[in-house]
Amino acid sequence: MRVLTPTNVEEAVAMLAVEEDLIPMAGGTDLLVHWPEHLEARERGYLDLSGVESLRGMEWSDAFLTLGALTTYWEVVTDARVGREFRLMVEAARQVGAIQIQSRGTWAGNIANGSPAADGVPVLMAYGAEVELASAGGGARWVAMDSYYTDYKQSVKRPDELITRVRVPRAEYEIEVWEKVGSRRAQAISKVGLAITKGDEGWRVVAASMAPTIRRCAAIEKLLTKEAAINRPEDLLKAIGKDVSPIDDLRSTAAYRELTMARVVYHALKGRVSFVT
Amino acid sequence: MKRLEGNAKLLGREQYVDDLQVEGCLWGMTVRSPVARGRIKEIRFSPEIDWSEFVIVDHRDIPGANEVFLIEKDQPVLCAGEVRHVHEAVVLLAHPSREMARKGVRGVEVVVEELPAALDFRVEAEPARVQWGEDNSLSRLSINKGDVEAALASAAHVVEGVYESGAQEHVYLENQGMISWVDDDGVVVVQGSMQCPYYVLNALTHALGRDEAGCRVVQAPTGGGFGGKEDYPSNIACHAALLAMKAQKPVKIVYDRGEDMASTTKRHPSRVRHRTGVDESGRLVAQDIEVTLDGGAYVTLSPVVLSRGIIHAAGPYSCDNVRINGRAVLTNSVPYGAFRGFGAPQTLFALERHMDVVAKRIGMTPEEFRRINLIRDGQSTSTGQVIDDGTDRVGVMERGLELAAYERKREEHASFNATHDYLRRGIGFASFYHGAGFTGAGEVYLASKCHVAGLADGTIEVLTANTEMGQGATTVFLKIAAEAAGVDVSQVVIATPDTHRVPNSGPTVASRTSMVVGKLIEKAIDDLRAQIGAAADAKGAALTDAIRAWCSSNGAERVVGRSEYEKPPEVVWDEKTYTGHAYGTFAWATYVAEVEVDLRTDDVRVIDFVAVQEIGKVLNETLARGQIQGGVVQGIGWALMEECKWRDGAMANNQMTNYIIPTADDVCPIRVEFMENPYAHGAQGAKGIGELPIDGPAPAILNAVADALDVEPTAIPLTPEHLMELAREAHV
Numbered sequence A: 001m002r003v004l005t006p007t008n009v010e011e012a013v014a015m016l017a018v019e020e021d022l023i024p025m026a027g028g029t030d031l032l033v034h035w036p037e038h039l040e041a042r043e044r045g046y047l048d049l050s051g052v053e054s055l056r057g058m059e060w061s062d063a064f065l066t067l068g069a070l071t072t073y074w075e076v077v078t079d080a081r082v083g084r085e086f087r088l089m090v091e092a093a094r095q096v097g098a099i100q101i102q103s104r105g106t107w108a109g110n111i112a113n114g115s116p117a118a119d120g121v122p123v124l125m126a127y128g129a130e131v132e133l134a135s136a137g138g139g140a141r142w143v144a145m146d147s148y149y150t151d152y153k154q155s156v157k158r159p160d161e162l163i164t165r166v167r168v169p170r171a172e173y174e175i176e177v178w179e180k181v182g183s184r185r186a187q188a189i190s191k192v193g194l195a196i197t198k199g200d201e202g203w204r205v206v207a208a209s210m211a212p213t214i215r216r217c218a219a220i221e222k223l224l225t226k227e228a229a230i231n232r233p234e235d236l237l238k239a240i241g242k243d244v245s246p247i248d249d250l251r252s253t254a255a256y257r258e259l260t261m262a263r264v265v266y267h268a269l270k271g272r273v274s275f276v277t
Numbered sequence B: 001m002k003r004l005e006g007n008a009k010l011l012g013r014e015q016y017v018d019d020l021q022v023e024g025c026l027w028g029m030t031v032r033s034p035v036a037r038g039r040i041k042e043i044r045f046s047p048e049i050d051w052s053e054f055v056i057v058d059h060r061d062i063p064g065a066n067e068v069f070l071i072e073k074d075q076p077v078l079c080a081g082e083v084r085h086v087h088e089a090v091v092l093l094a095h096p097s098r099e100m101a102r103k104g105v106r107g108v109e110v111v112v113e114e115l116p117a118a119l120d121f122r123v124e125a126e127p128a129r130v131q132w133g134e135d136n137s138l139s140r141l142s143i144n145k146g147d148v149e150a151a152l153a154s155a156a157h158v159v160e161g162v163y164e165s166g167a168q169e170h171v172y173l174e175n176q177g178m179i180s181w182v183d184d185d186g187v188v189v190v191q192g193s194m195q196c197p198y199y200v201l202n203a204l205t206h207a208l209g210r211d212e213a214g215c216r217v218v219q220a221p222t223g224g225g226f227g228g229k230e231d232y233p234s235n236i237a238c239h240a241a242l243l244a245m246k247a248q249k250p251v252k253i254v255y256d257r258g259e260d261m262a263s264t265t266k267r268h269p270s271r272v273r274h275r276t277g278v279d280e281s282g283r284l285v286a287q288d289i290e291v292t293l294d295g296g297a298y299v300t301l302s303p304v305v306l307s308r309g310i311i312h313a314a315g316p317y318s319c320d321n322v323r324i325n326g327r328a329v330l331t332n333s334v335p336y337g338a339f340r341g342f343g344a345p346q347t348l349f350a351l352e353r354h355m356d357v358v359a360k361r362i363g364m365t366p367e368e369f370r371r372i373n374l375i376r377d378g379q380s381t382s383t384g385q386v387i388d389d390g391t392d393r394v395g396v397m398e399r400g401l402e403l404a405a406y407e408r409k410r411e412e413h414a415s416f417n418a419t420h421d422y423l424r425r426g427i428g429f430a431s432f433y434h435g436a437g438f439t440g441a442g443e444v445y446l447a448s449k450c451h452v453a454g455l456a457d458g459t460i461e462v463l464t465a466n467t468e469m470g471q472g473a474t475t476v477f478l479k480i481a482a483e484a485a486g487v488d489v490s491q492v493v494i495a496t497p498d499t500h501r502v503p504n505s506g507p508t509v510a511s512r513t514s515m516v517v518g519k520l521i522e523k524a525i526d527d528l529r530a531q532i533g534a535a536a537d538a539k540g541a542a543l544t545d546a547i548r549a550w551c552s553s554n555g556a557e558r559v560v561g562r563s564e565y566e567k568p569p570e571v572v573w574d575e576k577t578y579t580g581h582a583y584g585t586f587a588w589a590t591y592v593a594e595v596e597v598d599l600r601t602d603d604v605r606v607i608d609f610v611a612v613q614e615i616g617k618v619l620n621e622t623l624a625r626g627q628i629q630g631g632v633v634q635g636i637g638w639a640l641m642e643e644c645k646w647r648d649g650a651m652a653n654n655q656m657t658n659y660i661i662p663t664a665d666d667v668c669p670i671r672v673e674f675m676e677n678p679y680a681h682g683a684q685g686a687k688g689i690g691e692l693p694i695d696g697p698a699p700a701i702l703n704a705v706a707d708a709l710d711v712e713p714t715a716i717p718l719t720p721e722h723l724m725e726l727a728r729e730a731h732v
Ligand SMILES: Cc1cc2nc3c(=O)[nH]c(=O)nc-3n(C[C@H](O)[C@H](O)[C@H](O)COP(=O)(O)OP(=O)(O)OC[C@H]3O[C@@H](n4cnc5c(N)ncnc54)[C@H](O)[C@@H]3O)c2cc1C
Pocket: A023, A024, A025, A026, A027, A028, A029, A030, A031, A032, A033, A049, A069, A095, A096, A097, A098, A101, A104, A105, A106, A107, A108, A109, A110, A111, A112, A113, A117, A118, A119, A120, A161, A162, A163, A164, A187, A188, A189, A190
């Protein structure tokens, strides 16, 4: 194992430019899970981000809440202001693993890891967040979370790019929902994850563990925008069928995921909007 | 009294196998079978690895018999020619570096010509898949009482049901591990995580072709067992010893979680079929029960698991006509082995779920139906064992229902369920019993021995082969010995189980340790008094002074009191007809579960749990409560979450992420109450309690789910996915 220890972003992206298969490391909670078995992973080079101070902390501006690439779940859980303005971020963070993981794991790591079952990503996507990707020579671009993933564990991020910041636009929401369906109440990977918001820009419905990537559900959003009458969970199944493609795996079944998603969406909105009864 | 080794464990100071630093130790690893069944054609060693750095052992290096010594000797220590399950041990490697050893394992390919495997114990094996006897039956046992067919023919109601349970992984905190070395006298020493040092010793002498003096087994601090360290440690101990003998260096084998889950034993999957006859008044008149267990690839302990399973299958009820046919079947999976409860949880799950199904069918409440049928003193169990202990079994049930506010909850649930959008609540219970100690004549065969030594300074040393594995055995032994000798616990020491020092007091299994071995400690102290000529009631200073005086006048460092198990005269068991005293005594219990089902997710949450049991005598309140609560949590996992998923005969979810056990957040407060009715042949009157608490939760919880919803679940684990299917079937 070889570890590089940059102290600022320029240095970090310069290192990535030279050696594109370096593995950035933030909290390490994803990277180290299979450490004992993945012998080949030990021969790789690691880019330890922990010394890059500018990647830490949160910042508020008029328009955005901005997280650094090293911001952890625990920082969000313990921040009252985030709790007031972005309730779902706190709710989701509290349900990541358990306290040990919440205090090491980062939002950026969750995004970069690209798991379709991630719990941080759906709420960010439902709040219309954007990710900053930086590269050598001062290059940086902002990418909307909902166009970040391209396929299972694939994204628009190039190997020479580093996630440096995540910004969440400040806005008012009438409806904010986060539901994690796991196989137990803590230390569980989502079988179904759902984040729903409705604000000035309309509905955002985000599903996790339902497709190769976490994604917006356009058909459900359309139903909700049209205010189509929804009288029972099954009324959502057609739209769900268009939006996502769940699978049978070690954790659950496609049939379970589909029906559960329908029921969770239904009950989350029932009585809160006039057309869901 | 606090746990003897509690602080060391809390502070992380306990030295488990993986923590023990041994000079010049090599890392041992295991190359395993890639398929469920086949003939080994070739073993290929990758040319990219420098094999001269490795110590390599295969079946040809076994000096004794290539057999793991147990009931039948059908399981090889290392496969020779044939493999019977995925992950079966074929070749062993050792290397000074753990990482290189791991790489080595990946550099060995076991080439196998596949043969048709038997993967489902519920289907009759076609001839090509038969590997044991005529039909893969590893064992068949039956119990017959009265005339079942006649009673069924004349019964007012006959109710049938089929119940199934899945494999369960032990998930002890500490994975399996052993260290072995050859000492200066040429003795092969094995130190490791285990429940039964003498089982390991027997396995070593058999496979290494040595006598007991040539092998020595020492228990290391053991991080949980639950039965998983009853039989499997014999395999890994032989492996470590073979490597150490060939290497002439110490060798340590410690499994990682994935390897441990994939390749070691689990709870037997089961299918139980009931046909029950009831008369007009709700009295049981016939119980016709068929029990099938999946035994896995080798016989191992399946015949005795089946035995305990069928003996508990008819439950704590009086019925004059009982027929129980049991069968354990070979399949090409890891051998199913000992696991807390040992067959009884499976058959009691089926029975107690079925009791509710029957009650409903005949229009009675579960409690009325059980009240009528629970064994009263003077009535007998299915084996004809007359129960006459004076315990008020109906009272145990009533107390459980009272503590759980059963009646009130039922009313509250009715209105809650009528109004809530998507939550449904229900309450259910199970009444059950668990026989303590070995079955039938088992304790007689064991002929357990115990020593208590008086040392020259007056200290009392207790020597048994029984192991502390987290359950608190040494703390309880300390208390039993201190109270029997009338001394402070600081004057008593418990010897580390080491087969060169301690006598064979039998395995630490079957809820026998406190009850049976605890009693032997008391008797050995009596013998110690006799040896030194102290009065039969000498206690405290009178006893320790007498020990000191005896040692000094005899110039001895110690004087040893001895005891050996003696069968209580009333315990009479006929192995051929399966009649008589199956157990010296039973603990009796009623567990009540309240659940909340989320109709959005089909998730079942246990929101209240009451466990009432009569256990003879509580030896240590905290430890006893801990045993019950731990068992209930394990039962909740078995009932609702823990599911081994199989792919071509191998466990696919052999990781803690995907094999779901409950976390602290998944468990509600577990309210425990004890009743005491001392048992004459148990230490201070105690009966065994280690296994009892795993018997009740699954049926209580499923009965509560049936109460909450309009479904009749019959299989565990009842995961949300399974409940969703069940609800769909029920409502189309
Ligand atoms: C016990 C346990 C429980 C868990 N439970 C949950 C859960 O409930 N929900 C959940 O969503 N996740 C869970 N996880 C996964 C993990 O904790 C989260 O995904 C976490 O957010 C990862 O953050 P990290 O900082 O630890 O990432 P790391 O492990 O450091 O990195 C993860 C990936 O992101 C890359 N990366 C990290 N930072 C950057 C960057 N700035 N730029 C580019 N690439 C980067 C790394 O190269 C790596 O590929 C769990 C993990 C464990 C071990």
